Amino acid sequence: MHTLTIVGVGLLGGSIGLATKKRGLAKIVRGVGRSQDTLDRARELGAIDETSLDLASAAAASELIVLCTPVDRIAEQVMEMVPHCRPGTLITDVGSTKGTIVQAVEDFLAPRAEDSSSAGADVHFIGSHPLAGSEKQGSQFADANLFQNRWTIVARTARTDVTALDRVMTFWQELGARVRVMDPAEHDRALAMTSHLPHLLAAALAGILPMEWNELTAGGFRDTTRIAAGDVELWNAIFTHNRQALLAALRPFTTRLEAFHQALETSDWTAVKRLLTQAKKIRDGLNG
Amino acid sequence: MHTLTIVGVGLLGGSIGLATKKRGLAKIVRGVGRSQDTLDRARELGAIDETSLDLASAAAASELIVLCTPVDRIAEQVMEMVPHCRPGTLITDVGSTKGTIVQAVEDFLAPRAEDSSSAGADVHFIGSHPLAGSEKQGSQFADANLFQNRWTIVARTARTDVTALDRVMTFWQELGARVRVMDPAEHDRALAMTSHLPHLLAAALAGILPMEWNELTAGGFRDTTRIAAGDVELWNAIFTHNRQALLAALRPFTTRLEAFHQALETSDWTAVKRLLTQAKKIRDGLNG
Numbered sequence: 001m002h003t004l005t006i007v008g009v010g011l012l013g014g015s016i017g018l019a020t021k022k023r024g025l026a027k028i029v030r031g032v033g034r035s036q037d038t039l040d041r042a043r044e045l046g047a048i049d050e051t052s053l054d055l056a057s058a059a060a061a062s063e064l065i066v067l068c069t070p071v072d073r074i075a076e077q078v079m080e081m082v083p084h085c086r087p088g089t090l091i092t093d094v095g096s097t098k099g100t101i102v103q104a105v106e107d108f109l110a111p112r113a114e115d116s117s118s119a120g121a122d123v124h125f126i127g128s129h130p131l132a133g134s135e136k137q138g139s140q141f142a143d144a145n146l147f148q149n150r151w152t153i154v155a156r157t158a159r160t161d162v163t164a165l166d167r168v169m170t171f172w173q174e175l176g177a178r179v180r181v182m183d184p185a186e187h188d189r190a191l192a193m194t195s196h197l198p199h200l201l202a203a204a205l206a207g208i209l210p211m212e213w214n215e216l217t218a219g220g221f222r223d224t225t226r227i228a229a230g231d232v233e234l235w236n237a238i239f240t241h242n243r244q245a246l247l248a249a250l251r252p253f254t255t256r257l258e259a260f261h262q263a264l265e266t267s268d269w270t271a272v273k274r275l276l277t278q279a280k281k282i283r284d285g286l287n288g
Numbered sequence: 289m290h291t292l293t294i295v296g297v298g299l300l301g302g303s304i305g306l307a308t309k310k311r312g313l314a315k316i317v318r319g320v321g322r323s324q325d326t327l328d329r330a331r332e333l334g335a336i337d338e339t340s341l342d343l344a345s346a347a348a349a350s351e352l353i354v355l356c357t358p359v360d361r362i363a364e365q366v367m368e369m370v371p372h373c374r375p376g377t378l379i380t381d382v383g384s385t386k387g388t389i390v391q392a393v394e395d396f397l398a399p400r401a402e403d404s405s406s407a408g409a410d411v412h413f414i415g416s417h418p419l420a421g422s423e424k425q426g427s428q429f430a431d432a433n434l435f436q437n438r439w440t441i442v443a444r445t446a447r448t449d450v451t452a453l454d455r456v457m458t459f460w461q462e463l464g465a466r467v468r469v470m471d472p473a474e475h476d477r478a479l480a481m482t483s484h485l486p487h488l489l490a491a492a493l494a495g496i497l498p499m500e501w502n503e504l505t506a507g508g509f510r511d512t513t514r515i516a517a518g519d520v521e522l523w524n525a526i527f528t529h530n531r532q533a534l535l536a537a538l539r540p541f542t543t544r545l546e547a548f549h550q551a552l553e554t555s556d557w558t559a560v561k562r563l564l565t566q567a568k569k570i571r572d573g574l575n576g
Contacts, residue, residue, distance in 0.1 A: 150506070151506075193496070193498075194504045198513075201493060202571075204548055205489060205541060207563060208481070208541055209482070214573060215468070219420075220482075220486045221482045221483060221486050223512070223514045223515060224486040224512050226571070227507075228564075233561075235564055239552065239560055246552060247553065253492060253493060254549075256495055260488055261538060261542075264534060273521075276516075279491035279493075279516040280494075280516060282494045283490075283514070283517040
């Protein structure tokens with residue numbers, strides 16, 4: 001590949017840049033952002049080769065574009081770039097929600113694909129979500145091995161171009177990731193449970209800690225609430241996109257919490273042990 | 289100190305042994321347990337010098353005894369050892385609950401202290417709780433620096449002997465810990481929020497993960513549920529001891545969870561952001 005463009009060079013975008021350059025997957029890695037300082041820092045770290053503050057001109061000279069911006073900006077940025085892209089340009093993203101983004105972009109691209117003379121007639125978008133990252137922000141936390149052996153979901157719909165899907169899958173695999181293809185709605189249901197609900201619970205717990213007990217927190221409290229330090233706007237946007245699936249994931253949690261509450265209230269230690277045992281068994285099945 | 293006896297040589301007991309020996313605080317560190325294999329392993333790791341399967345004889349030859357056994361066994365083991373202790377023997381523990389343990393032992397010791405001819409007349413118990421450890425078990429995870437700069441709570445009541453309290457505080461400080469004195473009930477209220485509720489929530493979340501989504505968990509889910517891998521019997525005993533404070537800690541959490549639920553249900557993103565912001569501010573105030 002000649003030019004890879006990364007829009008948003010933070011922890012994830014920076015890691016994609018480092019991993020691409022380490023593996024020699026592109027001649028040029030271009031970073032696009034709103035702040036020249038941020039871009040310069042990413043260039044100094046070796047995550048990107050070139051910088052640009054302009055989406056349109058960056059779009060015009062790229063074979064692959066990866067958007068690493070907050071979920072509420074991805075679809076509009078894709079739509080802004082598409083008319084400037086050369087035929088064959090492939091666009092993907094790393095957003096934590098897929099349904100809203102993929103539908104908006106596909107609705108935008110569909111009429112263009114039918115009119116081969118239109119700008120963006122042969123431009124494809126495939127939604128992606130690498131299950132990596134952390135509560136930290138900024139390219140200073142970027143890591144060339146961030147995707148190594150981690151899962152990346154790529155979204156397939158009835159409208160997905162299979163050649164474009166294959167190219168995006170190959171890209172993630174070349175960065176070291178394992179790839180799983182999912183329907184966007186299925187992705188959002190799963191991630192509501194495995195990522196967005198944990199964030200909500202971490203925030204609910206962190207939010208009620210009285211300050212005078214700060215010193216009395218140890219590893220358990222810190223682990224369970226670590227992600228509550230994540231960026232507020234970013235998580236608000238994720239919750240907005242995935243509101244229904246998050247509400248659906250809250251239901252079994254609330255039921256389980258009520259079961260714990262009932263068991264404690266009635267001193268039903270057999271039930272408490274059963275609940276703890278089920279949880280331990282499932283947690284022991286996850287590594288790390 | 290000539291002889292330190294550690295009852296229960298797992299992660300915490302082993303760490304106390306390693307830290308004591310590293311700092312040269314006792315001539316002999318004796319480990320007491322029910323399994324010779326476990327004790328031999330701890331001796332091979334250098335956490336203890338001698339092993340014993342018998343509480344009574346170990347009690348007879350110790351200046352300081354630290355119980356590192358599950359919270360539902362500590363008080364009865366103290367009572368079993370006291371009649372065999374030499375005058376001046378000091379006993380402490382590392383249990384995650386303090387109210388039940390301290391009251392049981394003080395009720396047992398009080399009549400003895402009044403009769404100077406009785407066995408155990410000059411034996412003192414001070415409840416302790418080092419805020420260290422993890423979901424891991426066994427002396428193979430012991431660490432000589434586990435207590436370094438970590439808080440250890442020591443429990444003071446109206447019946448506490450202040451000389452004994454000072455000796456226990458000095459012991460923990462010599463192991464590198466910072467020491468805070470608290471009333472046992474206050475300790476239990478605080479720890480219900482900072483440790484026992486997080487465990488319950490981690491277990492409630494881990495317990496509802498459908499197996500087909502195991503692969504879709506990343507750092508967030510793993511952090512929030514890590515402690516759910518903890519020992520079931522041990523945590524059931526903690527919940528039993530601290531049932532009322534845990535139920536009390538559940539109340540503000542449930543209220544906060546309901547606030548999140550309402551905000552999502554009504555798409556009140558101002559409220560969602562406010563809740564996320566409060567949580568981030570508190571979490572940012574904790575290190576690590």
